[in-house]
Amino acid sequence: MSKSENQNNKPLYILVNPQDNVAIVVNEGGLPKGTVFESGLVLQEHVPQGHKVALVDLDKDAALVRYGEVIGYAVRRIEKGSWIDESLVQLPAAPQLDELPLANKVPAPLPPLEGYVFDGYCNADGSVATKNVLGITTSVQCVASVLDYAVKRIKDEVLPKYPNVDDVVALNHAYGCGVAIDAPEAKVPIRTVRNIATHPNFGGEILVVGLGCEKLLPERLMPDLDPSNIVVLQEHAGFIKMVDAIVEKADKKLKKLDQRRRVSCPVSGLVVGLQCGGSDAFSGVTANPAVGYAADLLVRAGATVMFSEVSEVRDAIHLLTPRVVNEEVGRALINEMKWYDNYLDMGGVDRSANPTPGNKKGGLANVVEKALGSIAKSGTSPIVAVLSPGEKACQKGLIYAATPASDFVCGTLQLASGMHVQVFTTGRGTPYGLAMTPVIKVSTRNALTEQWHDLIDVNAGRIATGETTIEEVGWEIFRLIIDVASGRKQTWADHWGLNNALCLFNPAPIT
Numbered sequence: 009m010s011k012s013e014n015q016n017n018k019p020l021y022i023l024v025n026p027q028d029n030v031a032i033v034v035n036e037g038g039l040p041k042g043t044v045f046e047s048g049l050v051l052q053e054h055v056p057q058g059h060k061v062a063l064v065d066l067d068k069d070a071a072l073v074r075y076g077e078v079i080g081y082a083v084r085r086i087e088k089g090s091w092i093d094e095s096l097v098q099l100p101a102a103p104q105l106d107e108l109p110l111a112n113k114v115p116a117p118l119p120p121l122e123g124y125v126f127d128g129y130c131n132a133d134g135s136v137a138t139k140n141v142l143g144i145t146t147s148v149q150c151v152a153s154v155l156d157y158a159v160k161r162i163k164d165e166v167l168p169k170y171p172n173v174d175d176v177v178a179l180n181h182a183y184g185c186g187v188a189i190d191a192p193e194a195k196v197p198i199r200t201v202r203n204i205a206t207h208p209n210f211g212g213e214i215l216v217v218g219l220g221c222e223k224l225l226p227e228r229l230m231p232d233l234d235p236s237n238i239v240v241l242q243e244h245a246g247f248i249k250m251v252d253a254i255v256e257k258a259d260k261k262l263k264k265l266d267q268r269r270r271v272s273c274p275v276s277g278l279v280v281g282l283q284c285g286g287s288d289a290f291s292g293v294t295a296n297p298a299v300g301y302a303a304d305l306l307v308r309a310g311a312t313v314m315f316s317e318v319s320e321v322r323d324a325i326h327l328l329t330p331r332v333v334n335e336e337v338g339r340a341l342i343n344e345m346k347w348y349d350n351y352l353d354m355g356g357v358d359r360s361a362n363p364t365p366g367n368k369k370g371g372l373a374n375v376v377e378k379a380l381g382s383i384a385k386s387g388t389s390p391i392v393a394v395l396s397p398g399e400k401a402c403q404k405g406l407i408y409a410a411t412p413a414s415d416f417v418c419g420t421l422q423l424a425s426g427m428h429v430q431v432f433t434t435g436r437g438t439p440y441g442l443a444m445t446p447v448i449k450v451s452t453r454n455a456l457t458e459q460w461h462d463l464i465d466v467n468a469g470r471i472a473t474g475e476t477t478i479e480e481v482g483w484e485i486f487r488l489i490i491d492v493a494s495g496r497k498q499t500w501a502d503h504w505g506l507n508n509a510l511c512l513f514n515p516a517p518i519t
């Protein structure tokens with residue numbers, strides 16, 4: 009926090025739920041031994057910012073409670089006012105999946121928010137778009153460098169003729185050959201590439217570049233696509249001819265895309281993806297609840313909101329299953345959790361492999377504490393549908409789109425699900441961005457916002473210091489989503505052109 013905003017650096021901690029017996033220290037740089045809080049609590053030792061302090065004397069094996077939930081057990085006696093670092097917290101067992109209550113506390117729908125529009129593009133299929141981009145799909149990694157070369161030429165020689173088109177993007181990936189393409193789980197990477205090719209921001213103008221001998225041939229990838237939209241490198245006489253063929257077809261597509269104009273579209277057409285990356289102990293009390301408030305506003309306006317990241321909801325699943333609209337959706341949610349438990353088990357790990365060194369430095373003791381903070385992004389709406397990784401979203405309202413928590417894999421899968429804008433919360437800081445949709449980054453802490461003043465779009469850190477509220481930041485995020493979707497405001501990632509690679513989730517074997 010800036011010193012002017014908190015002149016006395018008054019010692020502050022955040023207690024989330026009245027039942028909690030631990031709280032987190034707010035002050036930048038942490039607080040020294042002997043610090044006395046307004047409540048009378050005295051620190052027995054230095055406690056770093058975002059880390060937990062014991063509010064009462066805790067016996068060995070006592071349950072440590074944050075968010076009103078057990079985040080772990082004390083490995084030894086912990087005195088009131090002591091720092092509870094991760095080594096003192098024993099990881100509890102994950103919630104059992106077979107006896108969870110389903111749809112027994114479905115929230116009543118929130119009152120509708122009428123009249124919100126954004127300036128977007130209308131596609132022939134009725135979908136809306138937030139950017140006007142030519143996305144060139146690839147069937148296999150082999151063609152990536154040729155396509156990159158062609159895209160550079162397109163940007164230099166062709167794109168300047170079409171001022172209404174925002175960008176040309178090579179949809180390169182690591183899949184397509186050397187893979188067990190008929191394995192059951194190969195459907196995940198294949199539908200991801202296919203669904204990204206038809207992303208609404210590309211306006212239905214599909215161009216595919218293939219090699220000619222790969223397993224995932226263009227006609228298998230896009231069975232309904234007219235062959236005139238495909239360039240096969242092995243059919244061309246040398247490098248220059250390949251590049252010429254791509255540039256020539258791209259020119260025709262760009263000509264069509266250049267006809268697109270922004271028009272007033274209802275916010276209900278938007279699909280907004282939520283994600284966190286580089287989380288810290290503030291994520292669950294500042295940025296994620298503010299995003300959750302914005303998620304509720306979007307749902308009230310009729311939009312689609314997706315939250316994801318299986319290993320970051322797994323330990324809070326008992327708080328989500330009561331919120332699903334019916335038992336069928338509940339069973340789908342549990343099946344995604346079971347699938348992932350099994351996937352991790354096959355790799356010889358469990359969900360404790362999730363937290364990063366940065367998460368722990370930021371005060372998160374384990375994946376339970378991380379998950380309880382992570383699900384705050386979902387707000388308070390009923391969960392109307394569950395998607396398997398990379399499936400298209402076709403429902404309005406709050407959807408659980410199952411993905412790994414890995415930022416780039418989750419982002420790629422949310423794109424495949426049709427995401428128009430991503431809202432990304434971060435405590436440690438990441439410059440993450442995507443070429444085909446805007447990514448709004450929300451900081452959990454004032455200090456990060458100040459340090460990364462030209463990368464962070466929204467500061468939720470002021471919630472921790474009491475300078476603003478979850479509701480105010482939630483409205484700020486909601487309005488920024490509309491402005492960014494309209495092209496009126498640019499995210500910092502778009503301003504600097506920061507685009508991470510597409511990273512496919514391939515749970516099937518590589519051969």
Ligand code: CA
Nearest residue numbers: 284413414415
């Ligand atoms: Ca993530």
